[in-house]
Amino acid sequence: YVPSTSVRNLRAELTAAVSSVSILDAELLPRRQRPVRLVRPIQGPAVMYNRTNWTLVIRKEMLGANEKLDNQVVDLIFGQIVLDTFSPTCCRISRSERAQMKDQLRRYGITLQNLSQSLAVKKIVIDSAKEWPCYFTKLFRVVGLGPEVRHYTHVGLTHAGIKLIRQHGLELQTIHSYSYGELSDCYADEFSLYLTLDDVSVVFQTNRAPLMAQVIEAQMIALEKDAKYALAIEDYETHESTLLSFRQGAVIKLKHKDGLDDGWLFGMYEGKTGSFPADYVYPIIGQPTEATIEQSRRSAIKKRSSRSTLVGDQNKIARSASFKSRQTKEASRSALTKSKSPTAAKTAPAKKRTPTGGTVVVDDDEVSLAGGGGDDDAVTMTGRFSMMQFAREYFRHDKYEMQRRADGSIRGTLKLVGTLRATFGRGGAKRKESWSWSNLADLVKFSKSPIQASLLPLPSSLNKLALEAFIAIMRFMGDYMSKGKSEADSVYYILKAMRDHEDLRDEILCQLIKQTTSNKSTRADSSARGWRLLSICLAFSSCSDLFKPYLEKYLKAAARDSKREFHATAAICLQNLFRTFRYGGRKEPPSSLEIKAIALGRFTKRQMIYMPGDVSRVLKIKTSTEIGRA
Numbered sequence: 001y002v003p004s005t006s007v008r009n010l011r012a013e014l015t016a017a018v019s020s021v022s023i024l025d026a027e028l029l030p031r032r033q034r035p036v037r038l039v040r041p042i043q044g045p046a047v048m049y050n051r052t053n054w055t056l057v058i059r060k061e062m063l064g065a066n067e068k069l070d071n072q073v074v075d076l077i078f079g080q081i082v083l084d085t086f087s088p089t090c091c092r093i094s095r096s097e098r099a100q101m102k103d104q105l106r107r108y109g110i111t112l113q114n115l116s117q118s119l120a121v122k123k124i125v126i127d128s129a130k131e132w133p134c135y136f137t138k139l140f141r142v143v144g145l146g147p148e149v150r151h152y153t154h155v156g157l158t159h160a161g162i163k164l165i166r167q168h169g170l171e172l173q174t175i176h177s178y179s180y181g182e183l184s185d186c187y188a189d190e191f192s193l194y195l196t197l198d199d200v201s202v203v204f205q206t207n208r209a210p211l212m213a214q215v216i217e218a219q220m221i222a223l224e225k226d227a228k229y230a231l232a233i234e235d236y237e238t239h240e241s242t243l244l245s246f247r248q249g250a251v252i253k254l255k256h257k258d259g260l261d262d263g264w265l266f267g268m269y270e271g272k273t274g275s276f277p278a279d280y281v282y283p284i285i286g287q288p289t290e291a292t293i294e295q296s297r298r299s300a301i302k303k304r305s306s307r308s309t310l311v312g313d314q315n316k317i318a319r320s321a322s323f324k325s326r327q328t329k330e331a332s333r334s335a336l337t338k339s340k341s342p343t344a345a346k347t348a349p350a351k352k353r354t355p356t357g358g359t360v361v362v363d364d365d366e367v368s369l370a371g372g373g374g375d376d377d378a379v380t381m382t383g384r385f386s387m388m389q390f391a392r393e394y395f396r397h398d399k400y401e402m403q404r405r406a407d408g409s410i411r412g413t414l415k416l417v418g419t420l421r422a423t424f425g426r427g428g429a430k431r432k433e434s435w436s437w438s439n440l441a442d443l444v445k446f447s448k449s450p451i452q453a454s455l456l457p458l459p460s461s462l463n464k465l466a467l468e469a470f471i472a473i474m475r476f477m478g479d480y481m482s483k484g485k486s487e488a489d490s491v492y493y494i495l496k497a498m499r500d501h502e503d504l505r506d507e508i509l510c511q512l513i514k515q516t517t518s519n520k521s522t523r524a525d526s527s528a529r530g531w532r533l534l535s536i537c538l539a540f541s542s543c544s545d546l547f548k549p550y551l552e553k554y555l556k557a558a559a560r561d562s563k564r565e566f567h568a569t570a571a572i573c574l575q576n577l578f579r580t581f582r583y584g585g586r587k588e589p590p591s592s593l594e595i596k597a598i599a600l601g602r603f604t605k606r607q608m609i610y611m612p613g614d615v616s617r618v619l620k621i622k623t624s625t626e627i628g629r630a
Contacts, residue, residue, distance in 0.1 A: 062138040062215075063130070063159040065180075065222035071119060078122040079115055081129045086112055091170050092134045104128060133163060133174040140212055142193070142204040149202045155193075157215050162197065180220050181285035181292035188213035198291060220285065227283030230254055230267065231296045234522075236280045238449030244274030251288045252281060261481045263523075275481060279522030385553045387444045387513060394546075395443050395455050395510075444510075445518040450474065455510045458503060466507050469497050473511055476599075477530045478523040487599055488592040491536060495589055498541040506547045508537065513554060516566075531569040532598050538576040539623040540585045551577065572603055572622075579624040590623070598623065 060077050069077070084090040085101045093101070105111070108121055129135050137156035144152045149164070154172065156163035161179040165172050184196040188209040195202050206212070232250040236243075246252060246269050255273065257266035265278050282300035286292050443455065454466035472490040474480035498505045512534045519527035543551050555577065558570035579585075590598070597605070607619045 060136070062157065063136045065159050065219045066226040067159065067222075069126075074119065074122050074126065077126055078117070081125055081135075082110060082112065082115060084135075091172055092137070093132060094171055097132050101125075101128065133177065134165065134172045137163060138215060139165070139172075140206055140208055142206045145203040145205060148200070149204065152204075155204055155206075155212065157212065157219070159219065162195070162216070179286050179292075180216070180223055181287075181289070181295055183216070183220070184295050184298055186213055186216050223285045224283040227285060228254055229284040229288045230265065230281035231284055231288075231293055231300070232281050233297070233300045234280045236276055236448065239452050240274075240450050242274055243449060244269060244272060244276045246276070246280075251284070251293065252276075254283075259483065261483070263478075264481050277479075277522060385549045387517075387550060387554055388440065390510075390547070390550045391440055391443045391455075396453055396457055397440075444514055446515055446520055448479070448521070450480070451511075454507055455514070456507045458507065462501060462503055462507075465497050465501065465504060466511075469494055469504065469508050470511050473508075473515055473530070473533065476533050477515060477521070477526045479515075479521050479526055486592070488595045491533065491595050492589060494533075494537065495540050498537065502544075505541050506544050509534070509543055509547070509551060512537065513551075528566060528569070528601065529599055531566045531573065532601065535569060535573045535576055535603070536590065536595070536598060536623065538573050538580060540580070540589070542577070542580045542585060548581075569601075576624045586624070594623075 059080055060073075081101070082105065084093060085098055085105065104125070108117060108125075110117060110121075110125075134156060137158045140155045140157070142152065142155050144150045151166055152164045152175065153167045154165040156165050156172075156174070161177060162183065163174050163178075164176040165174050167173070178197045182198045184199065185194070185201075186196070187194050191205055191207055191209055193204045193206060193209040193212050195204070230252045232246045232248050232252060235246070235248050237245050244252070244267060250269055252267040252269045254265060254267045257275070260266055260275065263278050264275050265281065266275050267273070282296050282303070284292050284296045450467065451470050452467075454463045456466075458466055471480055472493045475482050475485060476487050476490040476494075494508060498508055512530060516527055516530040516534065519530065521527065542548075552574070555570050555574040558564055559567050559574055561567055564570070594605075603622055605621045607621050609617045609619055611617065
């Protein structure tokens with residue numbers, strides 16, 4: 001007996017609940033020409049359950065790609081397989097599969113009442129069930145569009161790939177199976193899933209299309225992490241014996257190695273092994289067949305284009321913000337100048353004229369390079385005091401190969417392997433030497449791998465330190481494996497080398513200029529970190545009088561051009577250089593917190609000073625701030 005008040009309340013709840021329910025199958029998308037009819041509300045009395053014991057059964061529907069199963073999960077999956085094998089209602093197992101599994105369970109003495117088996121036996125049973133095409137499969141009811149997929153009723157997603165399934169009575173029959181490596185493209189809208197399988201495009205309609213696309217993407221990401229092979233999407237050439245060189249399109253066999261940093265892989269190609277940046281390759285899902293290699297290549301192109309679009313948008317935002325910031329500063333500076341008295345103008349900071357006509361404020365917090373126009377790139381131009389001129393007159397022009405000991409450490413001795421100068425002449429005529437400008441330009445431009453000899457002619461003892469300093473620079477910029485060393489360790493090594501060996505100062509500054517010029521690193525922040533490291537070095541150590549005009553011109557050219565991405569950091573470097581020449585540079589190395597802040601682009605610290613009489617003052621402290629002016 002149900003009270004009339006309860007019936008009325010239940011009727012109202014059911015009316016609200018079913019008012020938006022379609023009579024069509026919830027897993028099938030209705031055809032657009034078929035109208036949707038709503039279920040009419042119940043008019044008569046209703047009966048509800050009371051104090052009923054429900055049994056909730058949880059099953060392992062799908063395995064993840066390369067999923068690791070612990071002992072407890074193995075016990076649960078083993079019990080599920082035994083229960084489904086002896087149950088005639090499980091449509092995921094065919095008759096022949098059920099019969100074979102029963103024979104296997106009988107050999108081990110396994111029944112519904114006897115599930116106590118060793119872990120090895122349970123794993124054997126699970127491995128056998130993995131071979132069933134529909135058992136560990138997440139099934140989605142679909143409607144295929146097109147004659148080639150019209151007869152499919154389900155799409156199954158497994159840990160190994162995608163299955164196209166047709167239902168016959170209570171059994172599911174797998175018609176086609178595709179590995180994830182054969183999937184060229186996958187995307188979904190609200191009601192449609194678009195797949196490109198083995199260069200054939202198919203469309204399935206289902207109201208669970210977004211979920212299917214998410215499952216496929218998750219499985220492919222897991223497979224990429226555990227890939228055994230990778231496709232080279234860019235050339236990576238190096239003479240470093242611990243690194244692996246390869247050409248674009250090469251298939252590299254990946255190997256496990258302990259101690260690798262994030263963003264680095266270890267592999268073998270053409271019989272050689274070594275480490276290499278992960279950004280130069282894209283994983284191949286499965287074995288390296290023609291189809292999987294092509295799928296990897298397409299995925300790499302798609303990822304690169306999306307990354308380029310994102311970086312372009314970020315650069316536009318950054319340039320817009322920088323322009324607005326400059327406008328605000330100029331407006332406030334103009335207002336401040338108008339409000340000053342004539343006597344205040346006499347006490348303005350002294351300004352130093354630059355060789356190109358700009359101005360540099362030496363005793364203020366900013367560097368001003370107003371006027372002077374925009375010069376050509378100080379690196380590629382061949383005029384006076386350009387880096388090209390310095391490289392021609394003072395750099396090494398022969399090619400060397402770095403020598404290492406058996407444990408991989410740098411020896412410092414050099415092995416001559418060639419020259420950058422081209423020779424001309426015929427017969428017995430005296431040959432003339434001329435410069436190969438393209439190779440000379442490479443000396444002052446970014447290098448993806450460690451240099452094989454110091455840029456400047458140095459003795460073997462200093463050459464070893466120069467090579468290690470270059471590797472420390474690459475570590476700080478993220479272009480070389482850290483091998484357990486922090487960014488502060490790299491900075492301390494560089495600063496110590498510059499302090500202890502005066503001949504290394506110009507060398508390290510040239511190395512930093514090289515790595516910040518035409519930077520083609522796959523690391524988005526590589527060039528920015530290089531400029532920030534240069535600002536730290538110039539706050540501690542100056543350069544030689546010989547190199548000073550070249551360094552000044554390089555920094556001024558970069559700081560003057562507001563279109564350059566790091567012109568503000570170049571102005572800070574120029575300010576630090578002038579302060580170091582004037583005051584001798586900092587005496588104490590920066591703390592790890594200061595290094596971390598500068599590496600993130602924070603050059604100024606606001607320090608609150610509390611004085612007697614409840615008086616406080618905020619000081620802006622930079623790397624090269626003098627105590628007398630603070």
